[in-house]
Amino acid sequence: MKYSYFPGCTLKTKAQELEKYALRSAEVLGFELEEQIEWQCCGAVYPLATDEIATKLSSVRTLASAKENGNKLVTLCSACHHVIKRVNEDMKTDKSTRDKVNNYLNISEDYKGEVEVLHYLEVLRDEIGFDELAKLVKNPLTGRKIGAYYGCLLLRPDKVMGFDDPENPSTIEEFIKALGATPVKYPYRTECCGGYLSLDNKDKAANMASSILLSASKHEANEIVTACPLCKYNLEINELKSKVTVTYFTELLAEALGVK
Amino acid sequence: MTRVKVNPSNRDKEISRIIEISGENIYSCMQCSKCSASCPANSEMDILPHQVVRILQLGNYERIVNSQTIWNCASCFTCGARCPRDIDITKIMEAIRLTVIRNKGESRIDVDELPEKIDDKMPHQAIVSVFRKYRK
Ligand code: SF4
Numbered sequence: 039m040k041y042s043y044f045p046g047c048t049l050k051t052k053a054q055e056l057e058k059y060a061l062r063s064a065e066v067l068g069f070e071l072e073e074q075i076e077w078q079c080c081g082a083v084y085p086l087a088t089d090e091i092a093t094k095l096s097s098v099r100t101l102a103s104a105k106e107n108g109n110k111l112v113t114l115c116s117a118c119h120h121v122i123k124r125v126n127e128d129m130k131t132d133k134s135t136r137d138k139v140n141n142y143l144n145i146s147e148d149y150k151g152e153v154e155v156l157h158y159l160e161v162l163r164d165e166i167g168f169d170e171l172a173k174l175v176k177n178p179l180t181g182r183k184i185g186a187y188y189g190c191l192l193l194r195p196d197k198v199m200g201f202d203d204p205e206n207p208s209t210i211e212e213f214i215k216a217l218g219a220t221p222v223k224y225p226y227r228t229e230c231c232g233g234y235l236s237l238d239n240k241d242k243a244a245n246m247a248s249s250i251l252l253s254a255s256k257h258e259a260n261e262i263v264t265a266c267p268l269c270k271y272n273l274e275i276n277e278l279k280s281k282v283t284v285t286y287f288t289e290l291l292a293e294a295l296g297v298k
Numbered sequence: 299m300t301r302v303k304v305n306p307s308n309r310d311k312e313i314s315r316i317i318e319i320s321g322e323n324i325y326s327c328m329q330c331s332k333c334s335a336s337c338p339a340n341s342e343m344d345i346l347p348h349q350v351v352r353i354l355q356l357g358n359y360e361r362i363v364n365s366q367t368i369w370n371c372a373s374c375f376t377c378g379a380r381c382p383r384d385i386d387i388t389k390i391m392e393a394i395r396l397t398v399i400r401n402k403g404e405s406r407i408d409v410d411e412l413p414e415k416i417d418d419k420m421p422h423q424a425i426v427s428v429f430r431k432y433r434k
């Protein structure tokens with residue numbers, strides 16, 4: 039199976055492991071992620087204002103290009119996924135945005151939200167299946183206690199993201215189980231890490247990230263996994279205090295598949 | 299207790315603008331405070347999310363734009379996810395920020411100070427986000 043793939047800026051710079059291990063694992067799992075030509079930064083945060091159009095254009099270009107290639111669009115970074123999926127929903131359901139964007143972009147065929155946007159974890163869960171994944175595991179991560187960290191962007195708002203139950207998700211736990219490790223559920227796994235507050239309000243972000251790590255370690259997780267470079271950054275700068283290590287879910291995947 | 303009349307038709311221009319940009323119906327808020335109780339950044343807020351909605355209902359624009367709250371909101375979408383009246387407070391916070399930073403000279407982040415705030419490991423995602431949230 040071939041998918042169009044949108045990497046995003048951070049995966050080409052500070053979060054290269056997130057991408058590297060995803061691509062290696064995809065090879066083993068038998069699907070192809072074809073990086074889009076001339077993709078542009080998604081803008082990192084979804085434009086929440088009803089009157090903003092320009093900030094949505096790069097996502098629409100990405101979506102329209104996937105449509106042209108007849109592919110589903112796969113993302114890896116939680117933030118890119120959030121932005122592109124929500125802009126896609128706007129193009130599907132909000133006529134005013136759709137008309138303005140299409141008039142401006144002047145692409146050969148109007149884009150109306152036709153493309154299916156999948157996060158890599160959704161490809162594993164819905165297209166490959168965790169049972170199938172479990173069969174391909176070469177080095178089961180037996181005995182490791184791993185906590186899933188979902189954060190905000192994959193889950194909320196549930197109506198648009200449709201990723202999992204926003205209050206009690208289980209996708210990443212099932213993923214961890216498929217790799218042979220023991221998933222650890224802890225209360226703060228869907229709480230915010232502080233996000234962009236870490237740039238201008240470091241103390242507050244540190245405080246939020248510490249609560250998450252503390253919650254994970256109280257429930258005896260030794261490591262936690264995330265799909266978001268900013269979550270990883272916020273958690274990592276506080277990691278020392280808690281002994282819980284933070285990695286990308288793709289590192290875990292590659293390790294279990296024997297390609298790390 | 300004094301009775302305060304909330305009259306949507308009398309609200310001033312700025313408040314109307316905030317409501318329009320957010321696309322949310324602030325008048326359906328019943329002040330249950332679930333948003334504030336859920337907010338992970340509430341310890342840094344001088345006005346809690348449910349109070350922001352109330353102050354908007356009452357039309358006190360100055361109080362809202364001069365609050366620390368809007369700059370300490372992390373856009374985590376928790377408030378909106380839990381609101382029993384389906385109000386997306388994250389969008390209201392964004393609309394208030396925008397009514398401030400869309401004015402000339404009202405940017406919240408000084409580009410010259412940025413290098414000091416960025417370390418080697420900070421992902422681009424954080425920097426781009428801050429440009430979107432604090433500057434126009
Ligand atoms: S949760 Fe909703 S209804 Fe309750 S106070 Fe907040 S905005 Fe109002």
Ligand code: SF4
Pocket residue numbers: 333336337338339340347370371372373374375376377378387388391
């Ligand atoms: S979006 Fe902002 S106001 Fe709402 S819960 Fe998160 S930090 Fe609090």
